[in-house]
Amino acid sequence: MSIQLYNTLSRRKDPLAPRDPKNVRMYVCGPTVYDFAHVGNARPVVVFDVLYRLLRHEFGEDHVTYVRNITDVEDKIIAAAKERDEPIDGLTARTTQAYHEDMAAIGTMEPTHEPRATDHIPQMIAMTERLIERGHAYAAEGHVLFSVPSMPEYGRLSRLNRQELIDGARVDVAPYKRDPADFVLWKPSTPEQPGWDSPWGRGRPGWHIECSAMSAEILGEHFDIHGGGQDLIFPHHENELAQSVCAQMTAPDSGQPFANIWMHNGYVVANGEKMSKSLGNFFTVRQLLEEGVRGEVIRLALLSAHYRQPLDITREKLVEMKAQLDRFYIALGHVADVPLSDVALPEDMLAALSDDLNTPEALAVLHELASDLNKAAAPAEKARLKGALLGAGQLLGLLQADPEVWFKGTAAGGLDEAEIESRIAARIAARKAKDFAEADRIRDELVAERIILEDRPDGTTDWRRK
RNA sequence: GGCCCGGUGGCAGAGUGGUUAUGCAGGGGCCUGCAAAGCCUCGUACGUCGGUUCGAUUCCGGCCCGGGCCUCCA
Numbered sequence: 182m183s184i185q186l187y188n189t190l191s192r193r194k195d196p197l198a199p200r201d202p203k204n205v206r207m208y209v210c211g212p213t214v215y216d217f218a219h220v221g222n223a224r225p226v227v228v229f230d231v232l233y234r235l236l237r238h239e240f241g242e243d244h245v246t247y248v249r250n251i252t253d254v255e256d257k258i259i260a261a262a263k264e265r266d267e268p269i270d271g272l273t274a275r276t277t278q279a280y281h282e283d284m285a286a287i288g289t290m291e292p293t294h295e296p297r298a299t300d301h302i303p304q305m306i307a308m309t310e311r312l313i314e315r316g317h318a319y320a321a322e323g324h325v326l327f328s329v330p331s332m333p334e335y336g337r338l339s340r341l342n343r344q345e346l347i348d349g350a351r352v353d354v355a356p357y358k359r360d361p362a363d364f365v366l367w368k369p370s371t372p373e374q375p376g377w378d379s380p381w382g383r384g385r386p387g388w389h390i391e392c393s394a395m396s397a398e399i400l401g402e403h404f405d406i407h408g409g410g411q412d413l414i415f416p417h418h419e420n421e422l423a424q425s426v427c428a429q430m431t432a433p434d435s436g437q438p439f440a441n442i443w444m445h446n447g448y449v450v451a452n453g454e455k456m457s458k459s460l461g462n463f464f465t466v467r468q469l470l471e472e473g474v475r476g477e478v479i480r481l482a483l484l485s486a487h488y489r490q491p492l493d494i495t496r497e498k499l500v501e502m503k504a505q506l507d508r509f510y511i512a513l514g515h516v517a518d519v520p521l522s523d524v525a526l527p528e529d530m531l532a533a534l535s536d537d538l539n540t541p542e543a544l545a546v547l548h549e550l551a552s553d554l555n556k557a558a559a560p561a562e563k564a565r566l567k568g569a570l571l572g573a574g575q576l577l578g579l580l581q582a583d584p585e586v587w588f589k590g591t592a593a594g595g596l597d598e599a600e601i602e603s604r605i606a607a608r609i610a611a612r613k614a615k616d617f618a619e620a621d622r623i624r625d626e627l628v629a630e631r632i633i634l635e636d637r638p639d640g641t642t643d644w645r646r647k
Numbered sequence: 648g649g650c651c652c653g654g655u656g657g658c659a660g661a662g663u664g665g666u667u668a669u670g671c672a673g674g675g676g677c678c679u680g681c682a683a684a685g686c687c688u689c690g691u692a693c694g695u696c697g698g699u700u701c702g703a704u705u706c707c708g709g710c711c712c713g714g715g716c717c718u719c720c721a
Contacts, residue, residue, distance in 0.1 A: 192651095209721095210721075211721090213720090213721095218721090219721090221720090221721055222720095222721050223721085224721065225721050226721080256719085257719070257720090339650090339651095339716075339717085340650060340651075340716095341649085341650070341716080341717060342649090342650095344649095346717060346718075347717095362718085364718065365718095388718090388719090409721065410720080410721030411651095411652090411715075411716085411721080412715085412716080412719095412721060413720080413721065414651095414716075415716065415717070415718075416717095416718045419718095420718085445721090446721070447652085447715090448714085448715075449721085450714075453713070453714065454714075454715095455714075455715070455720090456721095457719090457721090458719085458720065459719060459720065460720095485659070485660070485670090486659085486660065486661090487660085487661075490652090490653080490660085491652085491653075491714070491715085493659090495659095497658075497659085497671095498658095498659065498671095500671090501658085501659070501670075501671050501672085504670085504671065504672095505670060505671075508670085508671095508684095511684065511685090512684095512685090515684080515685085533661095539661070539662095540661095541659095541660055541661045541662095541669075541670095542661055542662080542668080542669085544660090544661095544669070544670080545660095545661070545668060545669035545670075546669090547669095548669055548670060549668095549669075552685095552686090555684090555686075556685085556686070612680080615680080617680055617681070620680090620681090621680095621681070621682080624681095624682075624683090633682095633683065633684090634682080634683065635682090635683045635684055636679075636682075636683070636684095637684095638679095643683090643684090645683095
């Protein structure tokens with residue numbers, strides 16, 4: 182099935198035509214590790230995780246290379262370390278680990294490669310030197326700047342022209358810039374700031390060069406998909422594109438694109454405004470997890486809207502997502518004893534995801550499968566639908582938990598299983614004795630403990646935590 | 648100021664030039680000792696004003712409203 186993806190560069194859906202179907206290559210901008218990931222940061226991770234799963238299904242598990250970097254040198258890191266009086270290494274290591282834990286909790290697979298900026302300083306220096314040699318960059322007062330006027334195509338991705346950038350500038354132009362639109366590739370470090378020796382003195386890279394250097398190193402100078410949040414379109418991706426194209430070793434100036442398709446997910450919003458650290462209107466994945474919101478609930482919420490649309494994560498939405506997952510797991514729990522049949526993924530599921538990752542449509546398919554499963558009577562039909570639901574869920578990174586664990590897993594402060602089972606036994610005895618008042622009393626007690634009972638036709642009683 | 652997105656039923660959220668999105672919540676029914684779960688069923692939505700069309704929520708234009716970007720940001 183042909184995969185169509187909305188390309189920020191062309192502003193339309195373009196068919197994905199990998200340069201090498203045996204090695205489909207995707208680069209997604211990862212975190213700058215100075216603080217916990219908020220829900221907005223988690224969105225691209227989940228979105229591109231679904232794309233990664235789709236690509237692996239389409240081209241084969243061994244034929245997709247997914248790179249997501251860790252930016253561990255950046256001025257915000259320096260500032261955060263200073264503010265907390267914590268060594269930079271400790272801060273970045275701790276934050277990276279928390280990031281890994283949080284992203285695993287929301288069901289994301291690990292990328293094929295996760296390069297760190299600080300491991301690629303020589304490559305960044307080499308790329309910067311090449312840009313100077315080619316007249317696309319110049320050194321000034323310990324800085325190296327990319328010369329925007331040297332690249333006529335600059336601004337194509339963000340659809341901003343140089344004059345507009347200058348007119349709309351919100352910051353003062355540094356005096357060493359030849360052109361107000363020029364941006365930093367390398368900047369000097371004071372003795373207390375992290376720095377590396379370079380032809381321009383001890384310093385550190387600018388914000389954009391690490392992705393150019395690392396993508397070229399791992400994926401090569403031309404690859405298939407480059408992704409990130411919409412807020413990276415400008416300046417980060419525009420500048421990255423400029424550097425990468427101008428520094429290409431193979432076929433320089435050939436007009437060959439750096440990445441064929443640029444994808445950008447929409448913002449997570451709060452009360453209609455973009456969630457961001459600078460506005461302070463964010464909550465972290467970790468906070469939600471600690472409040473008892475399950476990772477899968479957060480994941481479903483992030484997939485509940487199309488990835489390019491704004492997404493408001495509210496308490497109400499999280500409650501609804503939990504209810505939706507309960508519906509799936511109840512359906513799966515009812516066929517727990519049905520052997521899993523190995524079936525092809527539903528075509529309409531693949532069609533939905535192949536159409537620019539239409540996850541709401543894919544979720545509708547999932548719900549239809551659950552309804553069909555609930556209605557199925559024949560064992561073969563149950564097995565087929567169970568397999569289809571689990572397979573389709575796997576493509577979205579959902580429904581992979583054991584229903585028993587989903588419903589009966591430990592609840593902090595809740596009744597333990599033995600206690601619940603003993604009360605259920607007492608209730609069954611009361612029902613057998615037609616003492617329904619007692620049976621209902623026990624059930625009401627359990628409901629107060631957030632335990633829901635479900636009497637089965639065979640006389641047994643199943644339960645789940647609400 | 649320039650450039651982008653959006654405005655769909657109570658809520659969330661896809662989509663389409665004419666025919667059911669889907670889910671949550673709600674009403675009715677079946678099932679059940681009663682529930683739960685499930686099944687059946689109901690509500691008749693597309694900001695606004697024009698235009699194109701046999702027919703527009705869907706295409707075009709104006710307007711109103713909301714959000715974003717214009718070198719911190721996923």
